[in-house]
Amino acid sequence: MLQQQDLMEKIVSLCKRRGFIFQSSEIYGGLASTWDYGPLGAELKRNLKEAWWRSNVFERDDIEGLDASILMHPSVWMASGHVSSFEDTLVDCKSCKKRFKIEYIGSKNKCPECGGEITAARQFSLMLKTHIGPVEEAGSLTYLRPETAQGIFVNFQNVVNSTRRKIPFGIAQIGKSFRNEVTTGNYTFRSREFEQMEIEFFVKPGTDEEWYAIWVDERFDWYTRFGMKKENLRKRRHEKTELAHYAKACTDIEYQFPFGWSELEGIANRTDFDLKQHMKLSGQTLEYFDDETKERYVPYVIEPSGGIDRSILAFLVDSYKEEKVRDEKRVSLSLHKKLAPIKAAVLPLLRNRPDIVELAKTLADDLRKERKVMYDDTASIGRLYRRQDEIGTPYCITVDVDSLTDRKVTVRDRDTMAQDRVEAANVKRYLADRLQ
Ligand code: GAP
Numbered sequence: 536m537l538q539q540q541d542l543m544e545k546i547v548s549l550c551k552r553r554g555f556i557f558q559s560s561e562i563y564g565g566l567a568s569t570w571d572y573g574p575l576g577a578e579l580k581r582n583l584k585e586a587w588w589r590s591n592v593f594e595r596d597d598i599e600g601l602d603a604s605i606l607m608h609p610s611v612w613m614a615s616g617h618v619s620s621f622e623d624t625l626v627d628c629k630s631c632k633k634r635f636k637i638e639y640i641g642s643k644n645k646c647p648e649c650g651g652e653i654t655a656a657r658q659f660s661l662m663l664k665t666h667i668g669p670v671e672e673a674g675s676l677t678y679l680r681p682e683t684a685q686g687i688f689v690n691f692q693n694v695v696n697s698t699r700r701k702i703p704f705g706i707a708q709i710g711k712s713f714r715n716e717v718t719t720g721n722y723t724f725r726s727r728e729f730e731q732m733e734i735e736f737f738v739k740p741g742t743d744e745e746w747y748a749i750w751v752d753e754r755f756d757w758y759t760r761f762g763m764k765k766e767n768l769r770k771r772r773h774e775k776t777e778l779a780h781y782a783k784a785c786t787d788i789e790y791q792f793p794f795g796w797s798e799l800e801g802i803a804n805r806t807d808f809d810l811k812q813h814m815k816l817s818g819q820t821l822e823y824f825d826d827e828t829k830e831r832y833v834p835y836v837i838e839p840s841g842g843i844d845r846s847i848l849a850f851l852v853d854s855y856k857e858e859k860v861r862d863e864k865r866v867s868l869s870l871h872k873k874l875a876p877i878k879a880a881v882l883p884l885l886r887n888r889p890d891i892v893e894l895a896k897t898l899a900d901d902l903r904k905e906r907k908v909m910y911d912d913t914a915s916i917g918r919l920y921r922r923q924d925e926i927g928t929p930y931c932i933t934v935d936v937d938s939l940t941d942r943k944v945t946v947r948d949r950d951t952m953a954q955d956r957v958e959a960a961n962v963k964r965y966l967a968d969r970l971q
Pocket of ligand 1: 681682683684714716723724725726727728729730731733798799800801838840841842843844845
């Protein structure tokens with residue numbers, strides 16, 4: 536059994552060594568709590584977004600997609616309440632100099648780590664400021680969005696008008712968000728720049744609680760559908776005191792990370808708070824007219840809001856496996872096939888045989904037209920398998936001496952390690968059938 540601390544260290548080391556995640560600006564000593572996705576991380580991230588988009592925007596008939604700007608009119612953030620209330624209350628320890636959110640300070644009012652005296656509480660805004668235009672003055676101030684949601688709210692009427700959607704329906708968006716997080720740590724879990732996958736689902740007031748319950752289950756199931764172990768997931772309903780300023784109810788889907796149960800996604804009942812606020816500050820109506828019942832109302836909103844980076848971390852942790860195979864340690868990532876960064880690797884059994892190498896390269900070139908496929912001949916076959924297992928490649932295809940005459944190759948399954956002898960000409964179909 537892997538110790539949880541070890542597991543986290545192993546994931547961080549694997550991610551760096553194999554090119555999933557690097558520290559941002561590493562050659563300059565790094566920039567705290569910002570991360571870069573390397574070649575494999577970039578693929579994993581694309582696959583995760585694709586999986587989410589497909590499940591919500593393609594497979595459902597009640598959600599439209601959107602891609603709004605990161606920069607928005609500063610009034611948006613006045614209306615949303617972020618300028619006035621998106622902040623952390625923090626204290627510093629006068630002895631060890633560590634900084635804590637006020638909620639982590641117990642009734643003793645001492646540093647939770649060293650017991651030292653703490654400073655008075657101070658407010659820190661989580662909004663990252665920027666200026667638009669050449670002159671930095673008050674009028675040019677705006678913010679990098681701290682959530683993608685507001686881009687959806689301000690486009691609600693545009694989407695209704697352009698798609699003729701009827702309520703209930705949702706708008707989905709994936710994009711970067713920025714928060715000047717003061718208490719960071721736990722690798723990519725709390726970053727200053729991160730990506731969100733959010734849906735604002737507009738419903739008729741009075742049906743909101745029903746839709747809220749539907750979405751909590753729907754989102755929980757989504758993670759298990761992509762292979763996350765059910766026992767590592769749980770739902771946690773927020774206490775009234777925990778709720779964000781806009782929410783009437785919220786349930787977190789939490790994952791059992793090596794550092795403890797922590798939020799992966801939140802499903803909130805945002806009521807009509809945001810649309811009403813935008814009506815107030817913009818002077819525009821964001822009411823919906825139901826032409827069947829002739830009713831006019833401001834819709835309520837159910838918001839499933841997940842983090843791409845946290846999901847990636849959870850999927851990596853969840854799929855990491857160490858086992859003994861023929862007295863050797865085997866490390867593998869049992870990532871869902873849709874998420875795996877490389878779908879297949881073509882490996883020649885003898886790299887000093889030009890005829891075998893040529894056949895393998897030709898096969899890899901052909902397979903590459905359809906999916907991300909790797910060719911590797913830089914080590915012995917045992918080593919090549921281990922390399923692919925460690926990054927979660929579902930299929931390894933070996934080309935051997937017999938392949939030259941029978942035109943067949945061996946396809947090895949990552950999870951069962953079963954091997955199939957397949958006609959080289961049929962490998963494309965073989966993969967297509969199994970990677971669906
Ligand atoms: N629009 C609602 C909203 O933004 P949130 O709970 O603050 O709600 C939603 O964020 C999700 O975004 C979280 O569940 C998490 O997955 C992700 N997230 C939030 N802050 C993050 C951070 N600093 N680093 C990485 N992911 C973050």
